[in-house]
Amino acid sequence: MPGNIWVVAEHWQGSPTDAAFEALALGRELADGLGVALEAVVLGSDTGGLAAALGAADRIVAVDHPALSDPIGDVAARTIAALAAERRPEVVLVPITNLGWDLIGLLPARIGCPMVNFVQDASVVDGRIEAASLVYGGKMSTRVAVPAGPAVLAVLPGTRPAEAGRITGPPPVDRVAMDVDPGLIEFCGYREPEAGDVDITRQDVLVAIGRGIGGQGNVELAEELAELLGGAVCGSRPVIDQGWLPMSRQVGKSGHQVKPKLYLALGVSGAPEHVEGMRDAELIIAVNSDPDAPIFRVAHYGVGADLLDVVPELIDRLEAAGKR
Amino acid sequence: MKILVLLKMVPDVVEELEVAPDGRALDTEFLRLIVNERDDHALEQALLLREDAGGEVVVAGLDAPEVDDVLFSALAKGADRAIKLTGFPEGSGAPAVAGMVAGTLPSIDGLLPVDLILTGCQALDDLDGMIGPLLAAALDLPYLGLVAAATVEDGGMLVSKEYSGGVLGDFRVELPAVLGIQAAAKPPRYVPIAKVRQAMSTGTIEGVAASPAGPAPSIEVIEMTKPESAGHAEMITGSPSEAAARIAAVLTDRGLL
Numbered sequence: 001m002p003g004n005i006w007v008v009a010e011h012w013q014g015s016p017t018d019a020a021f022e023a024l025a026l027g028r029e030l031a032d033g034l035g036v037a038l039e040a041v042v043l044g045s046d047t048g049g050l051a052a053a054l055g056a057a058d059r060i061v062a063v064d065h066p067a068l069s070d071p072i073g074d075v076a077a078r079t080i081a082a083l084a085a086e087r088r089p090e091v092v093l094v095p096i097t098n099l100g101w102d103l104i105g106l107l108p109a110r111i112g113c114p115m116v117n118f119v120q121d122a123s124v125v126d127g128r129i130e131a132a133s134l135v136y137g138g139k140m141s142t143r144v145a146v147p148a149g150p151a152v153l154a155v156l157p158g159t160r161p162a163e164a165g166r167i168t169g170p171p172p173v174d175r176v177a178m179d180v181d182p183g184l185i186e187f188c189g190y191r192e193p194e195a196g197d198v199d200i201t202r203q204d205v206l207v208a209i210g211r212g213i214g215g216q217g218n219v220e221l222a223e224e225l226a227e228l229l230g231g232a233v234c235g236s237r238p239v240i241d242q243g244w245l246p247m248s249r250q251v252g253k254s255g256h257q258v259k260p261k262l263y264l265a266l267g268v269s270g271a272p273e274h275v276e277g278m279r280d281a282e283l284i285i286a287v288n289s290d291p292d293a294p295i296f297r298v299a300h301y302g303v304g305a306d307l308l309d310v311v312p313e314l315i316d317r318l319e320a321a322g323k324r
Numbered sequence: 325m326k327i328l329v330l331l332k333m334v335p336d337v338v339e340e341l342e343v344a345p346d347g348r349a350l351d352t353e354f355l356r357l358i359v360n361e362r363d364d365h366a367l368e369q370a371l372l373l374r375e376d377a378g379g380e381v382v383v384a385g386l387d388a389p390e391v392d393d394v395l396f397s398a399l400a401k402g403a404d405r406a407i408k409l410t411g412f413p414e415g416s417g418a419p420a421v422a423g424m425v426a427g428t429l430p431s432i433d434g435l436l437p438v439d440l441i442l443t444g445c446q447a448l449d450d451l452d453g454m455i456g457p458l459l460a461a462a463l464d465l466p467y468l469g470l471v472a473a474a475t476v477e478d479g480g481m482l483v484s485k486e487y488s489g490g491v492l493g494d495f496r497v498e499l500p501a502v503l504g505i506q507a508a509a510k511p512p513r514y515v516p517i518a519k520v521r522q523a524m525s526t527g528t529i530e531g532v533a534a535s536p537a538g539p540a541p542s543i544e545v546i547e548m549t550k551p552e553s554a555g556h557a558e559m560i561t562g563s564p565s566e567a568a569a570r571i572a573a574v575l576t577d578r579g580l581l
Contacts, residue, residue: 115452115453188496292341304561310571
């Protein structure tokens with residue numbers, strides 16, 4: 001008999017995150033497929049208010065402890081590993097977010113079990129769980145046979161709609177009293193980003209640049225295009241890492257979630273951590289010299305060419321059309 | 325302070341990737357490997373920390389084609405010592421590799437104790453686990469990943485982690501510790517090829533055979549496939565000028581011009 005399906009229901013500022021609801025929706029399917037219970041694991045120092053939102057689960061396993069009030073993956077991993085050793089879940093689904101990042105890496109190590117990372121889908125096949133993962137920055141798909149439990153599945157954002165897991169409850173809550181070692185890491189606080197730059201989440205038009213922009217000298221080409229289109233320039237991780245754009249312009253996992261009317265992606269490969277920040281844009285047009293670039297799987301229109309050839313032509317055309 | 329930086333090679337995904345004949349892995353025949361980008365940031369952060377606090381930077385690379393170039397380049401950038409860890413059985417997953425590395429470090433002459441182990445917080449082939457946290461757990465050291473800033477303070481480190489929307493979380497961690505670096509405080513430094521050549525003629529890479537370790541958790545890949553790239557996008561073909569015309573037409577249709 002397989003164990004239950006666990007979902008780590010991460011929460012931010014008092015509410016479960018969208019990623020937690022998405023994972024709950026996927027977990028619900030797996031639990032039903034195996035005929036076992038879906039349990040939401042909730043850690044914190046005051047989790048009582050969270051249960052009402054977690055109706056997708058059959059039961060909540062809650063640990064409240066002062067040492068769990070801060071977002072320290074090390075402490076969370078030890079706590080969940082101790083629970084898992086006792087209760088033997090089949091799989092533990094952990095959303096891939098910055099909030100849960102350390103937990104994803106540490107939990108399998110602390111449990112001593114296998115993990116499957118970058119999971120974009122999972123299903124029950126002949127009584128066993130199979131996971132589909134995106135690897136190599138989204139350029140390859142794999143199907144993985146998930147070993148008998150426990151195993152950790154790290155789930156990419158967008159696997160299921162958050163709405164599918166957002167069911168009001170509350171399910172029964174199993175409050176677990178346990179000792180939690182605060183460990184050697186101390187949380188000092190959050191820092192909000194410095195204000196003052198363009199807020200890319202409020203732009204109707206975004207011209208996004210990625211590694212394909214080639215160098216700082218080409219950024220002004222994107223700026224010129226953005227100006228003609230009445231929008232702003234944003235970028236993916238490599239561009240921010242190189243210092244070609246400030247962090248306030250980053251789209252994706254560590255940056256912003258944007259939903260503009262137009263997202264013009266120039267030289268952006270479309271790695272999953274970028275795509276999660278822009279996949280809901282109304283119109284996505286991608287220009288990339290790599291015809292296999294994953295960005296073409298989310299784009300509505302694609303051009304398989306070097307942006308440095310296409311963008312000047314586009315600028316000329318917009319100028320000729322009297323945009324300036 | 326003494327810092328160990330762990331580096332690994334990963335496929336360059338800018339190149340075309342092909343599936344191996346067994347249908348379960350990448351075809352390595354024409355595969356171009358580059359250093360994991362985050363590991364390069366980890367090396368940079370280590371060099372910056374040494375500039376501030378003094379000490380020693382040791383780089384250890386997991387054996388793979390082209391890793392020698394990366395290790396010589398690390399020496400040229402200023403690393404004090406370069407080690408190549410060899411002898412990982414083919415197909416070893418992340419948990420097995422981390423277990424072997426953890427078991428091998430104590431046997432390397434003059435290496436331990438180190439104050440800090442830095443590695444990239446992620447790699448695009450981390451299908452079955454991430455080396456940093458696996459190693460931290462094996463060595464029973466604290467771990468923080470997604471690190472975007474790190475400074476030494478009173479025998480510990482002040483570390484900033486990235487959250488979404490540009491929010492940073494600040495932490496203090498006791499040393500020794502393992503940090504998974506997302507981004508160094510500055511972009512990784514450029515090293516001229518002449519300096520790398522010089523490191524190749526005057527520097528040494530110490531080869532160390534990794535010690536066998538006990539069984540480690542593993543997963544079974546049933547199938548690897550290339551996702552259909554253009555599954556969604558309507559691909560616009562033609563010259564750059566024709567493509568630009570078509571984009572402009574789409575924008576006009578949508579009322580965006």
